[in-house]
Amino acid sequence: MNLPADSPFGPENLPYGVFSPDGGAPRVGVRIGDQVLDLAVALGDEVFAEPALNAFMAQGYDRWVEVRRRIQDLVAGEPPAAALHPVGEVVLHLPFEVADYVDFYASEHHASNVGRLFRPDAEPLLPNWKHLPVGYHGRAGTIYVSGTGVVRPCGQRKGPDGPVFGPSTRLDIEAELGFVVGAGTPANSPISPAEFPRHVFGAVLLNDWSARDIQAWEYVPLGPNLGKSFATSVSPWVVPILALDGARIPLPGQTDPVPLPYLAESRPWGLDIEVTVRWNGQEVARPPFREMYWSPAQMLAHLTVNGASARTGDLYGSGTISGPEPAERGSFLELSWGGRNPLTVNGEPRTFLEDGDEVVFEGTATTASGAKLGFGELRGRVLPARQS
Amino acid sequence: MNLPADSPFGPENLPYGVFSPDGGAPRVGVRIGDQVLDLAVALGDEVFAEPALNAFMAQGYDRWVEVRRRIQDLVAGEPPAAALHPVGEVVLHLPFEVADYVDFYASEHHASNVGRLFRPDAEPLLPNWKHLPVGYHGRAGTIYVSGTGVVRPCGQRKGPDGPVFGPSTRLDIEAELGFVVGAGTPANSPISPAEFPRHVFGAVLLNDWSARDIQAWEYVPLGPNLGKSFATSVSPWVVPILALDGARIPLPGQTDPVPLPYLAESRPWGLDIEVTVRWNGQEVARPPFREMYWSPAQMLAHLTVNGASARTGDLYGSGTISGPEPAERGSFLELSWGGRNPLTVNGEPRTFLEDGDEVVFEGTATTASGAKLGFGELRGRVLPARQS
Numbered sequence: 001m002n003l004p005a006d007s008p009f010g011p012e013n014l015p016y017g018v019f020s021p022d023g024g025a026p027r028v029g030v031r032i033g034d035q036v037l038d039l040a041v042a043l044g045d046e047v048f049a050e051p052a053l054n055a056f057m058a059q060g061y062d063r064w065v066e067v068r069r070r071i072q073d074l075v076a077g078e079p080p081a082a083a084l085h086p087v088g089e090v091v092l093h094l095p096f097e098v099a100d101y102v103d104f105y106a107s108e109h110h111a112s113n114v115g116r117l118f119r120p121d122a123e124p125l126l127p128n129w130k131h132l133p134v135g136y137h138g139r140a141g142t143i144y145v146s147g148t149g150v151v152r153p154c155g156q157r158k159g160p161d162g163p164v165f166g167p168s169t170r171l172d173i174e175a176e177l178g179f180v181v182g183a184g185t186p187a188n189s190p191i192s193p194a195e196f197p198r199h200v201f202g203a204v205l206l207n208d209w210s211a212r213d214i215q216a217w218e219y220v221p222l223g224p225n226l227g228k229s230f231a232t233s234v235s236p237w238v239v240p241i242l243a244l245d246g247a248r249i250p251l252p253g254q255t256d257p258v259p260l261p262y263l264a265e266s267r268p269w270g271l272d273i274e275v276t277v278r279w280n281g282q283e284v285a286r287p288p289f290r291e292m293y294w295s296p297a298q299m300l301a302h303l304t305v306n307g308a309s310a311r312t313g314d315l316y317g318s319g320t321i322s323g324p325e326p327a328e329r330g331s332f333l334e335l336s337w338g339g340r341n342p343l344t345v346n347g348e349p350r351t352f353l354e355d356g357d358e359v360v361f362e363g364t365a366t367t368a369s370g371a372k373l374g375f376g377e378l379r380g381r382v383l384p385a386r387q388s
Numbered sequence: 389m390n391l392p393a394d395s396p397f398g399p400e401n402l403p404y405g406v407f408s409p410d411g412g413a414p415r416v417g418v419r420i421g422d423q424v425l426d427l428a429v430a431l432g433d434e435v436f437a438e439p440a441l442n443a444f445m446a447q448g449y450d451r452w453v454e455v456r457r458r459i460q461d462l463v464a465g466e467p468p469a470a471a472l473h474p475v476g477e478v479v480l481h482l483p484f485e486v487a488d489y490v491d492f493y494a495s496e497h498h499a500s501n502v503g504r505l506f507r508p509d510a511e512p513l514l515p516n517w518k519h520l521p522v523g524y525h526g527r528a529g530t531i532y533v534s535g536t537g538v539v540r541p542c543g544q545r546k547g548p549d550g551p552v553f554g555p556s557t558r559l560d561i562e563a564e565l566g567f568v569v570g571a572g573t574p575a576n577s578p579i580s581p582a583e584f585p586r587h588v589f590g591a592v593l594l595n596d597w598s599a600r601d602i603q604a605w606e607y608v609p610l611g612p613n614l615g616k617s618f619a620t621s622v623s624p625w626v627v628p629i630l631a632l633d634g635a636r637i638p639l640p641g642q643t644d645p646v647p648l649p650y651l652a653e654s655r656p657w658g659l660d661i662e663v664t665v666r667w668n669g670q671e672v673a674r675p676p677f678r679e680m681y682w683s684p685a686q687m688l689a690h691l692t693v694n695g696a697s698a699r700t701g702d703l704y705g706s707g708t709i710s711g712p713e714p715a716e717r718g719s720f721l722e723l724s725w726g727g728r729n730p731l732t733v734n735g736e737p738r739t740f741l742e743d744g745d746e747v748v749f750e751g752t753a754t755t756a757s758g759a760k761l762g763f764g765e766l767r768g769r770v771l772p773a774r775q776s
Binding site (some may be wrong): 099100101102105113115118119126128131132134135136137138139140141151153154155156162163165185188211214217218219220221222223224225226227229230231257260262263302305306307308309310312314349386 | 481487488489490493507514519521524525528529541544551553575613614618645650690693694695696697698702760774
């Protein structure tokens with residue numbers, strides 16, 4: 001195929017998604033340049049005629065390697081024209097059925113910033129933070145694909161004379177990566193960090209929409225719930241871990257303390273990925289995944305070390321990606337420092353989201369050879385609160 | 389049918405489950421006395437030949453009413469012998485596919501006890517507790533049916549010189565009820581407390597196995613995760629809300645403060661249900677659901693008020709049921725007061741679970757007319773930690 005050498009969707013990437021060709025049923029495709037390759041047509045395999053990646057993912061690592069090689073062979077030549085659709089002419093769907101969803105908190109800069117904002121009188125990092133990847137389960141049933149509108153949630157927030165109920169006044173984003181388990185593990189068979197690429201199929205951009213006022217009031221002692229459970233958005237393209245292997249880099253920390261043995265990595269799974277955050281068209285941050293304290297391989301090792309099984313379709317988020325610089329913070333909570341230092345967006349002072357606002361994430365991984373792998377866009381617009 | 393008048397599985401109960409007759413495929417049945425009625429055979433409807441209740445539940449409230457009436461008609465006469473199996477001769481399965489799982493914390497006595505134990509220098513109840521049913525999402529993929537062995541989980545716990553890794557030394561139970569959503573709701577269509585019986589299909593006994601040492605180290609600031617995610621057990625029989633309607637009673641509190649309007653109940657959904665907890669055969673507690681502060685109708689109203697959808701198969705737990713009396717506490721953490729006051733079980737002092745221990749819950753609802761509705765047994769045995 002004729003592809004520009006610098007395409008973020010070249011033969012080193014090959015992200016998977018689920019698309020509908022004009023009037024057709026949802027099916028699995030791979031993005032190549034500005035085209036979508038219909039895999040059921042191109043490879044003649046019914047597993048790709050499914051409306052989700054789950055059946056293919058469940059076939060396991062060896063099959064992922066084989067299919068990737070076959071697609072690369074196709075792309076090196078000329079794929080059948082009948083299997084190609086311009087990406088602008090198809091509808092993109094949630095690419096997989098979500099089993100369990102867990103969200104981590106793996107950026108030291110983010111956790112420290114939130115600690116300073118939510119608990120100003122205490123040490124910003126809690127004592128457990130550098131010993132384990134802190135995380136919690138979120139709502140799998142409210143994960144939506146890019147482009148789905150986000151209705152402003154209602155809920156309780158603290159008022160001067162007790163809680164008040166109404167639309168959130170501090171609606172925020174969290175710029176994250178999400179990791180999709182392709183091949184699970186039965187109960188009591190933990191996945192070591194070295195086994196990560198045999199179990200995790202790929203990565204997506206993830207927006208963990210957060211109502212900070214609802215969250216601040218509800219979150220003790222059992223963690224966030226309604227402040228998060230109304231919506232989580234993911235990008236339509238799942239970038240294979242087989243592609244991201246080339247973007248591996250060492251983690252920036254973990255020398256003091258050294259993690260317990262079950263979290264030790266023999267090959268590092270830090271990733272050189274940068275996300276850009278645009279608010280109503282204006283770039284407001286560039287969160288760097290390369291600065292994350294915990295790797296996605298460590299997150300999965302932690303999730304399963306207690307004997308918990310993992311299933312095809314399990315999704316786990318990294319937690320907000322924030323770097324050390326102010327312009328590298330992945331939430332408006334941090335970018336506006338709790339609303340006290342408004343950002344200037346299109347000439348206006350802004351803190352949290354207003355109705356009609358649109359937020360777009362883009363992500364790019366850089367491989368050791370300098371290739372750029374695109375994640376595409378994750379787009380979401382805020383809709384007014386439901387009238388009650 | 390010939391049933392003893394005091395059977396806990398008489399025509400006022402009719403709980404649903406999924407069973408395998410000798411050598412057969414899993415299918416939906418109803419427990420009547422000591423028999424299981426095969427509904428696919430008895431009613432000639434393929435929705436009951438499914439290996440889970442989900443397809444039937446998704447048909448909605450009117451259908452639940454109709455099928456219940458047809459079963460009551462059958463039981464009033466003589467159901468076909470080919471449709472009846474002795475309950476002791478069938479295998480019982482997890483009765484539904486779990487979509488999302490949420491666990492609440494709705495007993496004031498439990499929350500106060502845990503507050504005193506985990507945060508001895510602070511007020512036992514946090515400021516939000518009487519304003520909203522505090523809850524968090526748990527792991528849906530590790531919900532098991534009664535009888536499944538529970539392998540002692542490994543994990544990090546606090547040690548004198550930093551965290552140590554190993555099998556939990558404080559493995560505990562939590563005696564709860566679980567509520568199963570039969571008919572969900574789309575996004576941004578909250579379920580009011582009055583609509584509870586049209587959406588929730590039934591209730592089960594639930595054991596929220598908890599590793600207290602892992603939980604205490606990990607739970608700040610995002611809540612419990614690995615201390616709970618290794619296993620949650622549920623009873624095989626789902627007692628219909630249509631049956632429990634007769635066991636409704638007022639809630640014991642909610643006068644100071646009065647809940648916000650979205651949590652107000654016009655018909656009370658307190659439930660007169662008592663659970664018994666046996667540890668290696670000895671009864672150690674009788675947790676009373678009638679003492680719960682928040683009702684299951686309020687829990688679902690809270691879960692969906694922010695716009696979150698609910699799905700067929702969503703399960704939510706009540707949180708540990710503890711009453712005001714010491715012998716009414718639903719966890720060993722409370723019964724042994726943090727391990728400081730051992731219980732005497734079969735003549736030996738005991739605090740937390742040892743390998744080989746078996747815990748059995750039973751539940752009984754009492755209706756206004758005095759009928760007893762059984763939940764059956766929820767049984768689990770502790771297996772030794774995996775060798776790593």
